[in-house]
Amino acid sequence: RKLDVAMxxxxxxxxxxxxxxxxxxxxPTMLTFGPPKGAMLCVRKVIFxxxxxxxxDATYLSSDVEDEIVDEFGEQFVTNALKHHGISVVNTxxxxxxxxxxGAVEEVFGIPTGYPMLRRFYKFTTTDxxxxxxxxxxxxxxxxxxxxxxxxxxx
Numbered sequence: 415r416k417l418d419v420a421m422x423x424x425x426x427x428x429x430x431x432x433x434x435x436x437x438x439x440x441x442p443t444m445l446t447f448g449p450p451k452g453a454m455l456c457v458r459k460v461i462f463x464x465x466x467x468x469x470x471d472a473t474y475l476s477s478d479v480e481d482e483i484v485d486e487f488g489e490q491f492v493t494n495a496l497k498h499h500g501i502s503v504v505n506t507x508x509x510x511x512x513x514x515x516x517g518a519v520e521e522v523f524g525i526p527t528g529y530p531m532l533r534r535f536y537k538f539t540t541t542d543x544x545x546x547x548x549x550x551x552x553x554x555x556x557x558x559x560x561x562x563x564x565x566x567x568x569x
Contacts, residue, residue, distance in 0.1 A: 426463060427462060427468070428465075429489065430459060434455065434456070434458075434484060434488075439454065443509055443511065443535050444535050444548060444549075454548070455476065457473045457475075458471070458518070470519050470551070471550070472550055474548040475547045483495050483499050501541055503539070504539055505538070506538055510532070511535075512531065513531055513533055514528040514531065515527060515528060516528075529554060532552070533550055533551070536548070536550070
């Protein structure tokens, strides 16, 4: 079975780039993926639907990605920008949990500290052994819905 959990379409959505920085991954949940210990390129953005913030995304990837690709991160999802340059996702690891709002998400969503958030931590392994993507998407519990279609093979 194959489950596709990457968001590839931005139809009806807008993306606002917040920042592109170099940061170390310090979140204890994300550390379970075994990310590099040094600083990585961190792309932070907010995804809007119908003008309202839907998701806050912080994506970490190796900092040796070409500047041309980094420029595209503000306009589209990181995985889409990489795919345009011949780098595809070949494996996805996920951790989905709930946690209280802390930090930047409070301001983005206009919610109080401690408001319930759904978080999806991810690790994307790509066709380029030098590029592995780590990240977390956060959304208030009352603004997120998910549908899954899991095909089954017939025997």
